[in-house]
Amino acid sequence: MSSHLESWTIGIEEEYQIIDPVTRALAPDSQQIFSLIEPGEQKSIEAELQTSQIESATPICLTLSEARSAVMHQREVLITAAARANRWIAASGTHPFSHWHDQEITHTERYAIMEQRYRQLAREQVILGCHIHIGCPDRELAIQIMNRARLWLAPLLALSANSPFWLGDDTGYASYRTPIWCRWPMAGPPPHLASSTEYDQLVRMLIQTNTIADASHIYWDIRLSDRYPTIEFRVMDVCLSIDETVMLAGLIRALAQTCAEQALKKIPYIQAPNELLRAAHWRAARYGLNSTLVDPDARNSLPAHELIERLLLLLHPVLKERGEWDEISTQVQLLLRNGNGATRQREIFQRTEQHEAVVDFVVTETARGLNIPISTGSYNKISS
Structure with a gap:
């Protein structure tokens, strides 16, 4: 296994909100911000569907340390x-109060x-996610990884859930981005597929029936990238902190590698129906870490913390060999103790009863750990 450690590369895409520092509302300024980025950096920045959103993509990373530096x-x-x-930049799956009808679609x-x-459906997509690419040039193996990794979407979503508010209301969801996103016709857990040929045939059928324009409109929670030799995990909200993003990257790479090893050894696994996976997905979005999650592998439900511990146990051998176990397991335990992004956003609102204070908190957390002076007045710290 050691000889293959270098082949499991990481690429991270994060979508961000653009914030007006006076009103704390979304601001439609992606093009202006793009024009102010150094030309050499522009290749890794893209406009998103709404002009109040902007996306960044890291280069290919071999180690978690490289991934952290890149993010x-x-x-x-x-x-x-x-x-x-x-303007400010904020990493949250939804904005606490800005309305979708005040946003503009980017002109492309x-x-x-x-x-x-x-x-x-397109107009209401004022939501932001995190997509993590794991290098896997072998498409047949990539399909087998998808078939096995789809069983572990719920804990990944619960850990990343970071979108509790919508249009000024507490939705009751940890990830309200998820039910908004799942209205797309090709969103949700991927089907179980026998081979890359079956995958390609399904994509061709969807294009031929005019269901989608091209393969890039396959929005499954895990998919084969149409541009790179990677498996793309798309189930997560964009994370508040850099630590959480790196933690997810480490978990997902270890999951992909573990699933590959199981596939090569022909270890049996459950071919869970999509109805069960969608139910597991919904529960993770609704409750995050604060209730039970569905375990499609065991076909029961159990407290979120227990399912995440089960995931860590599964990934322990790979994380240990990579020298990443201490970093990843410590960060997971810290998040279980302090709460995911949704929990922390709610705590700020409960303390202040101001959605603007939630925005300030998100902006501050987005920049935490960076060499950016807070004293410029660009960021407001939330006092405890």
């Missing part, structure tokens, strides 16, 4: 450019087609 660099680039435009051909095809 820090990307956030620093965006926050610095935004400050030049008198791709997004114009999406708005025309999906209408209201």
